[in-house]
Amino acid sequence: MKPTTPTVIQFQNISKRYNLGMTRTSLPTAAYQWGRSLLKPAKSQERQKKQYLWALKDVSFDLQRGESLALIGPNGAGKTTILKLLAGITTPTSGNIQINGKLSALIELGAGFHPDLSGRENIFLNGAILGLTRAEVQRKFDEIVAFSELEQFIDTPVKRYSSGMAVRLGFAVAASIDPDILLVDEVLAVGDAAFRQKCMERIRSMLNQGTSIIFV
Structure with missing residues (x-):
């Protein structure tokens, strides 16, 4: 059977x-x-x-x-x-x-981020909101920063980020927790075409690994 x-x-x-x-x-x-x-x-x-x-x-x-x-x-x-x-x-x-499973969502621009905290601090904050321990976030930190391509701005307050930079960081965190389910709203429409393509490649990889994804 x-x-x-x-x-x-x-x-x-x-x-x-x-x-x-x-x-x-x-x-x-x-x-x-x-x-x-x-x-x-x-x-x-x-x-x-x-x-x-x-x-x-x-x-x-x-x-x-x-x-x-x-x-x-x-x-x-x-x-x-x-x-x-x-x-x-x-x-x-x-x-x-x-x-049934671990869910990660990228729904609203800047959701889960505190504008006065740096990108580094917000990675740990957002990771905690998504259910990761500090040690788990620490292990994934370099991967998140590398995917977002925000190394130069990671200690800058998020309130100084452009909308495209906020999306980069948000997607990098949401995709890093290896969710069973990923929800993605229209926020990926913000930002440059090259990063959108990078996100779509990551999404295809997640689908191949068994992640379920809902897009708007």
Whole structure:
């Protein structure tokens, strides 16, 4: 009997709703708005409906070990929302997500980096966020710096990095932990073509080694 490929992601019947137009109000203003809602319940209910945005509705998919999945669609289609749900940055309104394996994500430019810390310090910070011990980061440090090609700027505060430099460092850290699952948003569109090609070669190598990858 042929062995089955392990499922690393189960994304089952996921819906995600965001609240819109929710702002902080003073107690007198809140009391006034509540009073108006009692006098005009129909309009109040209509406004309430307009305060919600469904980014996802009943979305399901599975991802097997070593598979890649591209999420395509116009702005607002929910692509980044899916990545944030998988990364645990936000939670679904309904449905169930099962992750089987170590996950690494490169979703937002500069995510996980402290702008006042140097590139060196942020490598250790980001590594800790991704679940590595200090000793593990230390062993991978030279590899991360070499891949990012930021040797000259590694002790410079990240707030002085260009967007392309931040992407270099972020991808180098995310790819270095040998994840079972890698999530990559559109951040790789930032930066020069040569480094994007280098990232794609690294991604192909990871796929060949059994890493599952989701792109936007």
